[in-house]
Amino acid sequence: MLRLLVYAFLLCAAYFFIKKVARSFLEGYHQGGDRRPAPPPGEAELVRDPQCGAYFMRQKGIKGVVEGKAMHFCSEECYDKYLKRKSRS
Numbered sequence: 001m002l003r004l005l006v007y008a009f010l011l012c013a014a015y016f017f018i019k020k021v022a023r024s025f026l027e028g029y030h031q032g033g034d035r036r037p038a039p040p041p042g043e044a045e046l047v048r049d050p051q052c053g054a055y056f057m058r059q060k061g062i063k064g065v066v067e068g069k070a071m072h073f074c075s076e077e078c079y080d081k082y083l084k085r086k087s088r089s
């Protein structure tokens with residue numbers, strides 16, 4: 001009799017486990033496509049500071065024009081350093 005109870009319990013546990021796995025699998029399948037919403041163009045874009053090599057969000061940096069090219073720097077300091085380095089070489 002005890003064995004029957006154990007089997008019943010195991011069956012219930014297996015049933016709930018499978019149900020849970022199936023649900024999370026289905027949810028993962030449905031959410032899979034649009035987990036990362038695309039950032040607005042040109043705004044939340046990661047750019048690299050050519051002076052110190054740090055990556056930062058474009059709108060948080062400094063925009064500078066070096067030799068006719070628009071460049072982005074993490075700070076005014078890096079912009080100055082880069083300009084000096086460019087004028088030296």
Ligand SMILES: [Zn+2]
Pocket residue numbers: 049051052053054073074075078
């Ligand atoms: Zn920098």
